[in-house]
Amino acid sequence: MSQSRRDFMKNLGVGAAGAYTATLISTRKQESIAFAAEVGLPVDEVINLANNENPMGPGKPVLDAIDRALGGHGEKPGRYPFPYTTPLNEALAAKWNVKPENVLVGAGSTQILVNATHTYTSNQKALVGSLPTYEECFGYASLVGHKTKAVPLTSTFSTDLDQTFYACKGAGMLFYCNPNNPVASLVDPAESKEFIPRVLKMNKDLRILVDEAYIDYVTTPGHETMIPQAIENPRLIVARTFSKAYGMAGLRIGYAIAHEDTVKELNKFHMGNSVSSLSYAAAIAALERDASDPSFIPNEQKRNNEARSFTRKWFHDHGYKDTEAQANFLFVDVQMPIEDFQGACRKEGVRVGRPFPPLWTHCRISIGTMEEMQKAVKVFDKVLSAAKAMAA
C-alpha cells in the first residue's frame, strides 16, 4: 500500500468512534519504506517471512506456460490480453461448477476487494470488518470517505461474531476475511455457517465479501468454501486469489465468484485492463494442471502445515503464545516491541511481518520452506534471548 494513501487518510483525521484507526492504516506504509531501505542483502539471500508468499512458486507447468505465452520470437506480449479473458473465466467456471457469468477476474483479489468496497459502501452505508483484518477494504473506504466500523477481535484473536452482527445493522458491506489476516484464525465452521445467513437476514441491504485468500491452508475439519452459497445469493461474494497457495503473488491475478447479477453490478465500476497476458496464461495453466492432477494444492497444504507445525512448536517450547494458525503465516506474541523484533531479525537476514496495532508485541510470521524456518528459528532464538537478557 502506498505511503501517500496512508498520509492522505491520516490527514482525513479518520478516528471517529468505530472507524478504522489512522495509526493502523498508516503503519502499512512502513512496509515499503523498510524494504526499500533494506540492509544490503540481495533478495535471493533474504529469508522473506513478511508477506505470506508461497516460497515454492507456481510450479513448472505454470512457468512453462508463461514461457510459451511469450511466443516463439517474444512477439506475443505486444498484444493486449483480450484473447485470454474468456478462456480463464471458463476454466474458473469449470473448476467451481459455476457459469462464466459468475466469475470476475482482477489484478489480484485486491482489485476485487476495492471494487466491492466501492460498489457496496458509502458515506451512509458502512464497511464492517474486524480489527485487525486485511486493510485493503478499510484503506479504500477511508480514501473515498466511506463510513467504516471496525470490530475488535475477541480475547482469543477470533472474529467477534456477536459484535460483528450488531455492527452490521444499517451497514453496506461486511468484509469477512476467513482465515483472518493477520491473526491467522478461522471462525468455527459451524458458527460461520450459521452466522452468515443470520446477518444477511437481519440486514436486507447488507453484502458480505468473504475473503478466502488463505482457504487452501486451512486444516480445520469441516471448513468449506462459501462459493456454492455465493452463486445462489446476490448478497454474498467470495474473493479468491492465485497469490497464496498457487504461488503467483507477483503475477497479480485473483477473482470473485458471485451471483451473475452481482458480477454485473461490480462490473459497472470497471476495473480496467490490469491483468497481464502472462498472468492469464499462468492461471489457465494452473487450472489445467488442477483438472488433470489435483495434487498440487493438497501437497502445498501439507508442506505448509509441516513447516507451520514446526515453527509453532518452537515458539510453544520457548514459552510464546500464538493463535491457532490456519494460514501460511502465524501470529505470535513475541513479548517484545514488534518493531524491535522486526528490526533485529532483519539484521540477521530474516524479514518478518510489520506491526499490526494495537497488538504491539505480536508478530505475523509467514511460513517459508522447512529449511528456511529451521534457519529462522535460530535467528528468533538469538533475537528473543538478547531481548530477555537486556530486560533482566
Place this chain on the structure above:
Amino acid sequence: MTLTRRAFFRTVGPGAGAPSPAMITARGREALEGEFGSVEAGIIPPADVDEVRISSNENPLGPGPSAIQAIRDNMDQSNRYPMNSRITDRAVRARLAEQIDGASAENIVIAPGSGEILRNCVRAFTSPNRPLVTAECSYESPTRTAAYFDVPVKSVPNAADLGLDLDKMAGAAIGAGLVFLCNPNNPTGTAHSRSDINDFVRYVTKASPFTYILVDEAYHEYVTKPSYSTAADLALTHRNVLVARTFSKAYGMAGLRQGWTLATKETAAKIRAYKLTFGTNILGLAAIMGALDDPEHLKQEVDRNTEVRKYTMDFFRGHGYWVSDSQTNFMFAKTNMPAKDFREACAKHKVSVGRDFPPFEKTHARISIGTMEEMKRATEVFTEVLGLSATDAGAGSN
C-alpha cells in the same frame, strides 16, 4: 450491445501458448472497456482476421530480446510481491527517473497500464463541480471515468486538421478540474509542438491555477515531427501538470500492463493514493528493466514504424485520400465510408482495422501500423474494399 457477433466474435484457435478454444463472450468485451472505452464492434479482432491485426495500435513484434530475457530471468520470482521481487517497483521507478533530467523515484507512479493513471487523474482532480475537458475525438477512457462519477465533460471539437484545438480547450479549461491532452492524439495521430504545449500550460496555469493538465504521451516514442518534444520537464516544474507514458506501444508490452506517470512529488502522491495495491506484475517490471537496457532496440522499432507508416500513408494519399499527419503507430484515414462498413469489408479479407471514432465514424477509419509485410497485404485489401484500381496509383507514389 447489438454487436454483429457472427462477424466479430469467434473461436480463438489454439496457437503456441494460446488459451484453449473459446468464444469471446460478453465478459470478454466488458474486460476491454476499461482500456478502450467503447464496446463498439471491432474491438476484438475475429480469428479469421488475426492474419493482419491492425485494430488496437499494438506493436506486432513485441518487446525486444533484452526485455524477453529479463522476463525469463525473473520467472522464478513469480511468487513474490512487487516490493519483494528481485526487481522491485521502486527499483523500476528509480531506473525510469534516470531517463528524465531532474526526476527521482518519488516523481513516478507505476500502474498496470497507463489506463489506471488516466482513471485516477479523473478521480483525483475532477468532481461534479470541476469538469473534465477533453477533445471530441480523443482517447475516450477519461470521458468514461467521468461519466461513471457524474463529472461533467466539456468535449471540444477537433481542429480542421483533426489535431486538438488547443485555444478552445484552453478556454474550456477555466474552472475545470482536469484537461486531458492526448499528445500525440489517439485516434487522429496528430501531435502538437512543444511551443504549443508551453503556451497552453502557461495560459491555463495562470488563468485557472487549480486546473490540472494530463498530457498523455502514450505514443511519444513514435513521434518524428521535429517541433515536438515531451512535456516531462513541465511535469517536474508545474504542480498542475502530469505526463502519462506507457510500455504498451513502442516498447511492445501491451500484454504486460505497465504504464507510469511523471509529476511533482506532491502531485504524484495524489495519484498514488488511488493506486491499486501491488498493482503491477513483476514480469512486466522485469521487462521494463530489460527494455531500458537496450535503447538501440527502441530506435530500431521507431525507425521500422516510421518506414511502414510512410508506406501506408503514401498509399492513401496516392489514391487521393486525406490522412491526418500521423506521428504514431496508427493513422486516421478519410475513407469516405462508414468505419463499420470498411471494417466489416476488410474483415472478410482477414484484415482487422479500428473501431468507430465519433464524430468521424461515418467517414474515417483508424488503421494501426503492422509490419511492412502486413501493411502490403492490408493495402491490397484496402484497394479492393475501396474499389480502387491497383494500377492507377501505386503505394509509395505521391
